Amino acid sequence: MEFVQVADVKLNDPTWSRQFALVRDIVLPYMWEILNDRIEHAEKSHCIENFKVAAGKSADKYYGVVFLDTDLYKWIEAVSYCLTVERNAELEMLCDYAIDLIKDAQEPDGYLNTYYTSIAPEKRWSNLMEGHELYCAGHLIEAAVAYFKATGKDTLLKISRKFADLIDRTFGKDKRRGYPGHPEIELALIRLYEVSQDKKYLNLAGYFLNERGVGENIFVEECNKEDHAYIFPEMAHFKADYFQSQAPVREQCCASGHAVRGMYLYSAMADYARLTDDQDLAAACEKIYENTITRQMYVTGGVGAAKLGERFTSDFDLPADSAYAETCASIGLMLFSSRMWLLNGKKTNYDIWEQALYNTVLSGIGRDGHHFFYVNPLEVVPQTIAHNPTLSHVKTQRQKWFSVACCPPNLARILTSIPGYIYALDGDCLYILSHLGSSFNKGGFYVNLVRKSDEYTLTIEGEPKKIFLRLPENSNMVSDQIKDYKDGYFIIQHTGGKQEYSYSLIPKVRILRAHPSVSAAAGKLCVQRGETVYCAEQVDNAKPLSALRLPADAVFSEENVDWLDENMPILKTVGYSESEKNWDQTLYSSQSCVYESRVITLIPYSQWGNRGENEMRVWLTEK
């Protein structure tokens, strides 16, 4: 079972082609300017300059967080996915320029990390807990693999293999003991194995996974050393579970700790379990995934509820206003979900993949392509956020850049890699996992999925195949031709030659409740259309949004609006608003509620905050 790769798929989808173009034409050029510190009034990046510093080509000093190199690596990875669709001389030239810089910053033995090379070369590998060297190496490898696949150029791939080979000579049984404070190297090494077919990379990934949480915790050992100095002093209080090193990975059964770290680790575990047919590891992945999606995930596909530690907390703890729900963590959930699909083929993994993509991930990027969310709350009252320091992490508007800027380039690479998650092949089976207009031609087998609004035409040409069309959780699939259905998939027996199939995929609008143990959603409802979660914004509804009341049997009308895409209707219904009439100078009262009838207008959650600062709310009080 493997995905038809991003390099092979041509996207032509009314929603996603716009998004793809936004990233290629606006976001990536903007980010290049950011990485070169040429955007005014944005947080300083210094990323490119750091490479020059490490290469000895700049007299400046290293600036920024320890893992800043990854911003460039993720940018190259995203550019690579764009280049697979269409070569673009300008973007490619910028990549080659960047790759030359990276090459110059690499030390003779292969080591590559501008922070350590510039600031503390003698401290190499001394602080695996916080140093992020292996994390940076992972993103380097992912960029190199993507750029090689896109262009066939192997300079960056050679750089990354040289570094990977150094890591392999350094860490392992009978070598130095270690595993990364921030997982990422593991899944990257597996990508490197897949492109190189060199098993040592798979084995090294396995070493890092298998060593984690076994015996004495290496992070504790590091911190106990006499000359240890914290890079992030707040980490002094973090326990092993923050780093997912509280137990051997096969014994872990809940999502815990830093959410991005967790998602990247679990993704690699799923990859490794599949590639090595490791049933125990697969079982651990199943448990962790189940815990994530049935106990610790926001309805928007956000994960990691708490600001401090950007972390998972406990089952059902999903506060709306103080939510962290980092954009990168939901990108991680997409990675984990797609790998779980490769592992077990369950279509529900893709329901979660879409839940994360269409809501928290898409929310991460503004419609102008120049502004980004890092934190993704489900409830925003600007006045409260301005005055309550408990909510200081929540931004009411997308930001130009961040001092820790993991999210924007991560958004760029996930959004440009979407075509690589649509189709999968497994012998004589083809899976169509997400219904995005697109086509591919692989080994003489041709697939073209043409989408017009909710209508799809699927053209297949080539050898006989059994074709599985995933039924999204909250849509109806209607077709005169496709009737066979099993376990979440409609099935077509393609008997060879050229065939055309048409179907409609009609998003349902439904009203959701949360599990009775979710305190933050008690007595509240939220609205979903297809995979898209909706929210109320003050600009469409009077404030306070806390006064809105939604009937559980509300029926919604759909309406297209100028400022949103064609496939993003807003929803309207008649609900109520609690009147403030008798509340003048009164904070608590036993008076009965006076409700006023009111049109409630909802927009896709991913689009909130695009019309200025205002209140926003996903969970509306039921009436």
Added chain:
Amino acid sequence: MEFVQVADVKLNDPTWSRQFALVRDIVLPYMWEILNDRIEHAEKSHCIENFKVAAGKSADKYYGVVFLDTDLYKWIEAVSYCLTVERNAELEMLCDYAIDLIKDAQEPDGYLNTYYTSIAPEKRWSNLMEGHELYCAGHLIEAAVAYFKATGKDTLLKISRKFADLIDRTFGKDKRRGYPGHPEIELALIRLYEVSQDKKYLNLAGYFLNERGVGENIFVEECNKEDHAYIFPEMAHFKADYFQSQAPVREQCCASGHAVRGMYLYSAMADYARLTDDQDLAAACEKIYENTITRQMYVTGGVGAAKLGERFTSDFDLPADSAYAETCASIGLMLFSSRMWLLNGKKTNYDIWEQALYNTVLSGIGRDGHHFFYVNPLEVVPQTIAHNPTLSHVKTQRQKWFSVACCPPNLARILTSIPGYIYALDGDCLYILSHLGSSFNKGGFYVNLVRKSDEYTLTIEGEPKKIFLRLPENSNMVSDQIKDYKDGYFIIQHTGGKQEYSYSLIPKVRILRAHPSVSAAAGKLCVQRGETVYCAEQVDNAKPLSALRLPADAVFSEENVDWLDENMPILKTVGYSESEKNWDQTLYSSQSCVYESRVITLIPYSQWGNRGENEMRVWLTEK
């Protein structure tokens, strides 16, 4: 208008006599042991030892927060209120011992602060923002006044006057400019003025009030000095409003900043406005008080919503789970409310006074008298608190002591001073403000209020008086004899001689909603009986409490239980619970709700957490 002082009133009330005895017999002796570091497994105090260190009688070093002296001062003040009721040789001996220590720790010029004397004598008055010297002086003065009134002994009063005189020589117009980072000295100086009738203390209080927020902020000046070092580094980020110094006090119109600082400052403002007939200042007090109680107060009488800065945030921001609502802040609200009553005579001030006392303040102390709450949340899910660092300030169980231990001794002094807030005299008018069984005999005028459950007999003997009985907000007053009613008071024309009046004061049970802008209470109800707010605890109701549904028209039965006092019935009604039946491995669903009928049991909020760790919730979801 003045209160009949605590020294003159004998308490004999079924509820409060138990509480008073608990403080006198259990809490105060326990605290003495704590202050002497003789309680195992409690946070170290070191308070008494610090006085020995400052007096040169111990070779130990100062330990603890900078304002630790106040723990002893508040303890002496509380003991003093006990001694006014009944002299107690043992407690008095301990006080005299402590006073000798205090005397020895005083510097020759009158300066008294064990932190500065021991650690940094040269830094005296250099950091008014954080140093708490004037705050400590204030609590010293309050203790001295109380002990003098209780025993007639003036050693401590002389010590405190010597210090106050030094402060008066130091600060003022044409002297050093200054005002305290933590208000308290102002209201204490007014007490000292009242007992000494020396106007310089009133004027000094006035100076501190009038200088505050005028011209360049002295805290900014301090922090800009070259040799400035923060005592609390986190304060580097705090703005002037944290210290209520963002504007001249007469121009302030909202409760802002650190809640205890605010309450103490506003209390002193109300005192000073009354004593100097300052209408502008009185108007500012009215605005701030109105903002506090109609926009920023929890239904439990808690104030100061945010953990960081222990502070007021903004209107309607009253989160239940992350509430700070410090015990001391509600004590401060009682001080402010009682002074607002002296200022304007509005009976509603006493509704708030009781709302704070019967709920958040009383919650601060465990039934065993050995455990205390500092933070008073309105919703507790122990598993969430254990894992979500956003809630790390919330304790699910009362603590033995705290490293910052302002609350327990503050509880002791407020609870023992209750008798001093019951009655007020204003010429030929007597006000009965809180209906607690008690008596006094002042200048030949005798009042005896006998309470049996909800039945009261009021005996009056002496000259003619107009007697105002406050009607509590949520009770019915029934009497054959008392019919005259105006502006919240029932009125008796006592024509002289001895008369007896009887009345019933029957608490109503009512269901409250919060203002539609209170996001945390949207679609939720809470239950109040008389002045007592109720909550659900898991031990009486199945968990999760988030699944409970309360009908808005619920009718409650009252029931006495062994573990609570006679006047603290629990409440029961039939409500619902959202069934978890169909929610196995499901986090969000469009299934309709299945409700199960269920008895909902509520207990007084002040009594939660006395039966082990469990869920608690004040605001229940409406059905």
